[in-house]
């Protein structure tokens with residue numbers, strides 16, 4: 195009984211495979227390592243690229259290989275990847291049928307140099323080979339329902355679906371049983387250094403740090419990404435990381451969830467809180483109107499001396515020199531003259547933008563945290579909006595309750611299992627989505643619908659872009675009046691401030707010599 199080798203030159207999704215010579219090199223080396231003789235008469239190859247575009251792409255080499263299998267001449271085929279050999283699931287099924295037909299005792303597909311072994315005569319081996327081919331053909335959409343069912347069965351076992359390794363994990367070293375079957379296929383093991391980064395990201399996002407800031411920090415620290423090679427982090431990289439429940443130990447498949455066969459890196463509770471923060475922020479990222487304002491309070495601040503309109507108060511000061519570097523400081527200032535040289539204000543008010551914005555942000559957050567969302571709907575808003583807001587608040591409470599019930603101690607009768615929780619959550623989310631759609635038709639409605647309740651609002655606030663913050667702010671703030679400050683009189687925030695650390699995280703330049711009592715907020719509701 196012999197062992198065949200197979201090479202194929204191909205172009206998949208614009209990517210050219212290694213040359214036939216290179217594949218052959220890998221295979222021969224694999225033979226050598228195993229002490230086998232390379233049999234030239236059992237070497238087959240195809241060139242898919244040079245074949246005419248209009249040909250049916252018959253593979254003469256492959257067909258010759260099938261013929262040798264049919265006469266029971268070989269018991270193994272070596273290729274660089276399973277998909278070199280089987281372009282489609284149907285190819286594998288055909289070979290499977292042939293080896294069943296010739297009643298082979300074993301028929302092994304091996305990959306070199308990877309060293310994966312699939313014995314098509316065992317159930318496990320056949321399904322693992324199927325796995326590999328399915329994964330490769332997934333994008334070309336050629337999967338039959340039958341294969342999809344097989345795939346789902348494996349998802350139910352919590353196995354990794356293959357492909358590029360996800361950040362935080364790597365494939366477990368393959369363990370073979372006595373018959374050479376892989377016993378731990380689809381298992382992932384935690385990469386501790388990356389898990390540490392994931393936990394750090396979780397904490398920082400929940401602390402309200404902006405993704406752009408976190409991204410810059412990771413890149414500065416030269417933290418490697420999953421693909422390595424000096425690839426940089428991007429806010430989307432982080433967003434994607436938290437898009438899959440994998441890191442919380444859940445295997446997802448077509449909307450269903452199964453306990454994964456690998457370890458969780460963060461808790462499900464943290465995962466959901468991060469999703470909430472990122473989701474709510476994402477809702478408004480990029481939604482800002484044209485001509486994005488770079489100041490939170492443009493149009494809302496006014497001069498406390500002359501009452502000049504807020505629109506004229508934005509100014510980027512050249513600032514002081516620090517060594518050879520000019521420090522730009524954002525300031526709100528009463529402008530004396532407009533572009534045409536006409537007098538528009540007294541020019542007597544100049545205040546650092548950071549502490550003013552931090553102070554107003556804190557006041558707004560405190561307002562939203564202490565009051566019912568529904569109570570923040572303007573009194574003159576349509577009755578329907580009041581009702582919808584109340585409905586949304588109620589739905590969110592139910593969702594939080596379900597979340598809590600899910601993490602009750604084992605044995606607690608109120609504890610929700612994964613399946614019930616998923617069902618209840620889907621139900622509530624459907625209800626919320628429909629409320630949101632109805633709200634979005636109304637003025638104020640869309641913004642209200644996007645405001646998370648409770649402790650996650652602060653995080654969402656800082657993760658969201660300026661446009662969203664301005665809209666949320668405009669729901670409750672009428673005007674912010676800037677009175678002349680008395681710099682040097684006191685520091686703000688003070689260490690006994692409840693949110694001292696949160697504020698400094700957002701504004702590392704603080705605390706400032708700044709008198710908060712000289713900023714007067716007038717509220718809408």
Ligand SMILES: [Zn+2]
Pocket residue numbers: 497498499500501502528529539540541542543
């Ligand atoms: Zn003024």
